[in-house]
Amino acid sequence: MPGSKSTAELYADYKIKVQKIADVRNALAVLGWDQETYLPEKGAGFRGQQITTLSTIAHELFTAPELDNILQALKGNTDLDPVQQKNILLSTEDYEKNKKYPAAFVADMSRVTNESYHAWIKARKANDYNVFAPALSKMIALKKQETDILGYEGHPYNALLNEYEKGANTAMLDTIFNEVKTALSPLLTQIEQHPPVNKDFLHLHYNRDVQWQLGIHLLKDMGYDMQAGRQDISEHPFTTSFSPQDVRVTTRIDENDFGNMTWSCIHEGGHALYEQGLPTEQYGLPCGEATSLGIHESQSRLWENNVGRSLHFWQHHYPRLQQLFPENLRAVSLSDFYKAINKVQPSLIRTEADELTYHFHIMIRYEIEKGLMDGSIAVKDLHHTWNEYYRQYLHVTVPDDVHGVLQDIHWSHGSFGYFPTYSLGSFYAAQFFTAAQKQVPELDNNIIAGNYQPLLEWLRTNIHPFGRYYTSNELCKKVTGKELVFGDFLDYAKKKYGGIYNF
Amino acid sequence: MPGSKSTAELYADYKIKVQKIADVRNALAVLGWDQETYLPEKGAGFRGQQITTLSTIAHELFTAPELDNILQALKGNTDLDPVQQKNILLSTEDYEKNKKYPAAFVADMSRVTNESYHAWIKARKANDYNVFAPALSKMIALKKQETDILGYEGHPYNALLNEYEKGANTAMLDTIFNEVKTALSPLLTQIEQHPPVNKDFLHLHYNRDVQWQLGIHLLKDMGYDMQAGRQDISEHPFTTSFSPQDVRVTTRIDENDFGNMTWSCIHEGGHALYEQGLPTEQYGLPCGEATSLGIHESQSRLWENNVGRSLHFWQHHYPRLQQLFPENLRAVSLSDFYKAINKVQPSLIRTEADELTYHFHIMIRYEIEKGLMDGSIAVKDLHHTWNEYYRQYLHVTVPDDVHGVLQDIHWSHGSFGYFPTYSLGSFYAAQFFTAAQKQVPELDNNIIAGNYQPLLEWLRTNIHPFGRYYTSNELCKKVTGKELVFGDFLDYAKKKYGGIYNF
Structure with missing residues (x-):
C-alpha cells in the first residue's frame, strides 16, 4: 500500500514502474529501427504483430491503477527535490491525459488511421484527392472528437x-x-x-x-x-x-x-x-x-x-x-x-x-x-x-x-x-x-x-x-x-x- | 470464465495468450541480435536493462493464472484436432515445469550464474582453474537442487x-x-x-x-x-x-x-x-x-x-x-x-x-x-x-x-x-x-x-x-x-x- 511507504520508497517504486515502461518503448524503438534498416521483406507481417503486442503492453503498464496510486500518493509532495516533483507532475499529466481516451475512441482511431493511410496510398497511385477525401473526412471527425476529449481553451x-x-x-x-x-x-x-x-x-x-x-x-x-x-x-x-x-x-x-x-x-x-x-x-x-x-x-x-x-x-x-x-x-x-x-x-x-x-x-x-x-x-x-x-x-x-x-x-x-x-x-x-x-x-x-x-x-x-x-x-x-x-x-x-x- | 466458453473460443484465447508471449520473446531475440551485431559500445548498459524487463514480462505472462485456467479447461479435450491437442499438452507441460521453480531458487540461480560467469572470465585471465572452482561448486550445488525440483528417474x-x-x-x-x-x-x-x-x-x-x-x-x-x-x-x-x-x-x-x-x-x-x-x-x-x-x-x-x-x-x-x-x-x-x-x-x-x-x-x-x-x-x-x-x-x-x-x-x-x-x-x-x-x-x-x-x-x-x-x-x-x-x-x-x- 502506498500509504505505508516513505516518500523515498514511493519515488523508487515510481521510477521502477516508469522505467519499465520506457524499457518496453525503447525495445519498440529497436524493432522500429530494424524495420526501417535491415528487416527482410517477408518479415514485415510478424514484425507488425510483435510491435502491436509490445505497444499494448506499454499501454497496459502505463494505465495500470498501481501507477496511479503511487502518483496520487506523491503528487505535491514537497519532500521530493524539484526534478522529482516535476517528474511526478508530468507523469501525472501524461497518465490523466491517457485515461481521458475512451476505449471505443482508441479502437475507432486505430481503424480509421489504418483506413485513411491505405486510402492515401491509393489516392497517390490514382493521383486523385477524391479517393482520399472520404477517409480523411472520417479522420477529421475523429480529430474533432479528440479535441473535445482533451478539452481546450479558445480554438x-x-x-x-x-x-x-x-x-x-x-x-x-x-x-x-x-x-x-x-x-x-x-x-x-x-x-x-x-x-x-x-x-x-x-x-x-x-x-x-x-x-x-x-x-x-x-x-x-x-x-x-x-x-x-x-x-x-x-x-x-x-x-x-x-x-x-x-x-x-x-x-x-x-x-x-x-x-x-x-x-x-x-x-x-x-x-x-x-x-x-x-x-x-x-x-x-x-x-x-x-x-x-x-x-x-x-x-x-x-x-x-x-x-x-x-x-x-x-x-x-x-x-x-x-x-x-x-x-x-x-x-x-x-x-x-x-x-x-x-x-x-x-x-x-x-x-x-x-x-x-x-x-x-x-x-x-x-x-x-x-x-x-x-x-x-x-x-x-x-x-x-x-x-x-x-x-x-x-x-x-x-x-x-x-x-x-x-x-x-x-x-x-x-x-x-x-x-x-x-x-x-x-x-x-x-x-x-x-x-x-x-x-x-x-x-x-x-x-x-x-x-x-x-x-x-x-x-x-x-x-x-x-x-x-x-x-x-x-x-x-x-x-x-x-x-x-x-x-x-x-x-x-x-x-x-x-x-x-x-x- | 473459461467454463462458459466453447472449445473453439477457449483455443482462440489460448493462441492469443501464447502468441503474445512469443511476440515478447521474439522482440527479445531482436534485441539480442542487435546486441551481437550493431549495438554501439556504450549502449550495452541500458540494453541489458531493457532485456531484463522484457524477460520479466515474458515470464509474468507465462506464469499468469489466466493461462493456467485455459490450459486446464482444454487439457484432454478431444474436440481439438491432434495438433491443437499437442499444443495444449506441451504448453501445459511447459507451464507446470515453470511453476515448479521456487522464486528463491530462481533468484539464487540468477545470482550464482552472474557470479560464476565473472569467475570464469577471471579464471581465464589468470589461466587458473582454482579461481573458477568455488563459484562452480555453488553452481553445481544449485544444479543438483534443480534435479530435485524437476524430478527424475534413474540418474x-x-x-x-x-x-x-x-x-x-x-x-x-x-x-x-x-x-x-x-x-x-x-x-x-x-x-x-x-x-x-x-x-x-x-x-x-x-x-x-x-x-x-x-x-x-x-x-x-x-x-x-x-x-x-x-x-x-x-x-x-x-x-x-x-x-x-x-x-x-x-x-x-x-x-x-x-x-x-x-x-x-x-x-x-x-x-x-x-x-x-x-x-x-x-x-x-x-x-x-x-x-x-x-x-x-x-x-x-x-x-x-x-x-x-x-x-x-x-x-x-x-x-x-x-x-x-x-x-x-x-x-x-x-x-x-x-x-x-x-x-x-x-x-x-x-x-x-x-x-x-x-x-x-x-x-x-x-x-x-x-x-x-x-x-x-x-x-x-x-x-x-x-x-x-x-x-x-x-x-x-x-x-x-x-x-x-x-x-x-x-x-x-x-x-x-x-x-x-x-x-x-x-x-x-x-x-x-x-x-x-x-x-x-x-x-x-x-x-x-x-x-x-x-x-x-x-x-x-x-x-x-x-x-x-x-x-x-x-x-x-x-x-x-x-x-x-x-x-x-x-x-x-x-x-x-x-x-x-x-x-
Whole structure:
C-alpha cells in the first residue's frame, strides 16, 4: 500500500514502474529501427504483430491503477527535490491525459488511421484527392472528437497543437505566421527579381561511398558520439534513441543530388546530439525526455541551417569537399557553392523547399488544419483550397494532387497540429543561435576553424540537460531572455539572403 | 470464465495468450541480435536493462493464472484436432515445469550464474582453474537442487539432459558414448598411422570481401530464403529467428583461415533452413517450435558435414573456388582440397576439432557432467580429471587450464546437459542423411550437380514441418524407421575416412 511507504520508497517504486515502461518503448524503438534498416521483406507481417503486442503492453503498464496510486500518493509532495516533483507532475499529466481516451475512441482511431493511410496510398497511385477525401473526412471527425476529449481553451485546434508542442495555440501561431506572410513575402519578391543562381553542379554524379564517408566525417566533427550511436541507410532518414547511450541516425544517398545526404545527415546529427545530451540518470522519466517536438526540431535545424548552410561552415569544409569530388567542384568557387546550397526558389514540395520558402509550406498547412478544425474549410474542397494557397503565397501552379494536397503522409496518420513544430523549430533555432553567438566567445571563428566544441558545450549546458523540466516556452525565456519571437529568424534571413542576393 | 466458453473460443484465447508471449520473446531475440551485431559500445548498459524487463514480462505472462485456467479447461479435450491437442499438452507441460521453480531458487540461480560467469572470465585471465572452482561448486550445488525440483528417474543428471533433449537419459547416452569410445578409437588409431595430410594452403590469405560473397552464394545455393532472412557479421556466429519469415544468420571472417567462415556459414545455414521451414500457422505455439536442440543441431551438421564436407559438394563448388582464390588454390587438386578440409587431428579445443575427434570432446564433457551430478567427480579436482581424460582419449597433453577445463563458457552459464546434444545432432544427421540417400532418387548426383532442392524438399517434408509435435525420438523413428543408433554415423565415418586415409 502506498500509504505505508516513505516518500523515498514511493519515488523508487515510481521510477521502477516508469522505467519499465520506457524499457518496453525503447525495445519498440529497436524493432522500429530494424524495420526501417535491415528487416527482410517477408518479415514485415510478424514484425507488425510483435510491435502491436509490445505497444499494448506499454499501454497496459502505463494505465495500470498501481501507477496511479503511487502518483496520487506523491503528487505535491514537497519532500521530493524539484526534478522529482516535476517528474511526478508530468507523469501525472501524461497518465490523466491517457485515461481521458475512451476505449471505443482508441479502437475507432486505430481503424480509421489504418483506413485513411491505405486510402492515401491509393489516392497517390490514382493521383486523385477524391479517393482520399472520404477517409480523411472520417479522420477529421475523429480529430474533432479528440479535441473535445482533451478539452481546450479558445480554438478547438489548440487541443491538438498542445499535443505536439505544450502551450502552443492559435493566438501565438497566428502572430508568428502573420509575420511569415508579411515579412517574408517582400523578401521573396526581392529574391525573385535577382537573376537565378546556378546549382546544376550539385546534381552531377557524387559517388555513394565517398558521400557516406563525408557524412560520417561531418557527424564526428559535430561531436556525435559514435560509441553511443551509429549511422545506417534507410529510405527516409530519421533519428531514434534507445537511451542517451544508444542514439542512432539513418541517411539516404542519391548519387545525383549532393544535398540530399549532406544536409539530412547534419539535420539528423542535430537531433541525435540532443538525444545524446539528455541526462542518463533521468532515463525513462519525463525530465529525461526531449522538451518538445519544436525544441527537438530547433536542434536539427540549428545544425542543418544556422551552422551547416553557413559560409563559415563551408570555409572550413569546402576545400576538403573539392578534394573529394574534384571533377564536380574543382572549378566551383566557395562563393558559388555557398549561393547554390542556399538557392531560394518557390516550389511545390515541402521536403525539397529551401530554408525560406519552407515556412510558407508550413503556414499553408497550419491555415488549412485550423480551418478544418473550425469547419471554415471543407474536406471535399481541400485540393482546391490547397492549390489556391500555393498560387497566392508561393506563386506556383500545382499541376496535380500528388504534387499538391497528397504530398505529405501526416494527415493520413492523424497527425494534425504537428506541422507547425517544423517552423517553430527553425524560429527557436535562430533565436538560440543568436543567443549562442552573443554568449559564446569566438563562436563564429571557431566554426570557421571547424571547431564545434564551444557550440556543443553551450547546447549541452543550456538546452540538452533539462528534458521536460522546462516547457519550450520556459526554456526559450531562460536561454534567450524572451519568449519565442519571429524577429531573430527574420534578421538571420535578411542578413543571409541580403548577402547572397545583394539587397 | 473459461467454463462458459466453447472449445473453439477457449483455443482462440489460448493462441492469443501464447502468441503474445512469443511476440515478447521474439522482440527479445531482436534485441539480442542487435546486441551481437550493431549495438554501439556504450549502449550495452541500458540494453541489458531493457532485456531484463522484457524477460520479466515474458515470464509474468507465462506464469499468469489466466493461462493456467485455459490450459486446464482444454487439457484432454478431444474436440481439438491432434495438433491443437499437442499444443495444449506441451504448453501445459511447459507451464507446470515453470511453476515448479521456487522464486528463491530462481533468484539464487540468477545470482550464482552472474557470479560464476565473472569467475570464469577471471579464471581465464589468470589461466587458473582454482579461481573458477568455488563459484562452480555453488553452481553445481544449485544444479543438483534443480534435479530435485524437476524430478527424475534413474540418474539425477537425467533431469538436466531432459531439459535440452526431451527423453534423453544416461542409459541411452552411455550406450552411444561407449560406441564412440569402442568404435571411433580404433579408427583414430588407424588414421594416426597415416602420413599427415597437408592443409597449410587453407591458411594463406583469403580476402574478406570475396569470402563474404562466397558465403552468401553458398547460403542461396542451399535454398536459404534471403527475403526471409539476412546475414551479418558477429564475433560468434549464430542463427536467430523472429518468425519463420525472419530467420537471421551471422558469420565471422578470418582472412587467414578459409574454413572458419565457410563451414560456419553452411552450419548456420542449416539451422536457418530449419527455422524457415517451421509452420508459420503455428507461430508461437509448441508445434511451431523446433523439436529439440539435438534435432536443430542435426540440421546444421547435416549441411555442414554430410553435405558441405563431402567430395560431391566440392566437385561442384571447387572449380569456382579456385577461380575466386587462384593464387591459393590453382595448384591444389580437388582431392588434396577434400583431404585437407577433412583432416583428422586430435586437438585440445572442442570448437576447432574435426568431425571425428569432436565426439571425444563431447564424450569427455558428458562423463564429467554425469560424475559431477552423482558426486563421483569432485569439483576441486576437475582440471586434473579433464587433463587425464584428454590424455586417455585424444592422446594430447593439456598445457594449461585455458586450453583445458576453462575453454567452454557453458558451465559458467549453468548449461549442464547441453553438450551431449552436439553429438546427438551429428548422429541424427548421419541417420537422416542415410535415410534421405535411400528415399530421394539421385540425391548424390543432384549434390554433384549443385542442386540441393531435392534434399531440401525432403527435409521440408520429413523434418521441418512438425515442430514439437513429435519428440526427437518419435521423429527419428518416423523418418528412419528406427530409434537413434550410432551405426549410421560409424558407417559414414568409416566410408569417408577409409577413402581419405586408405583403410
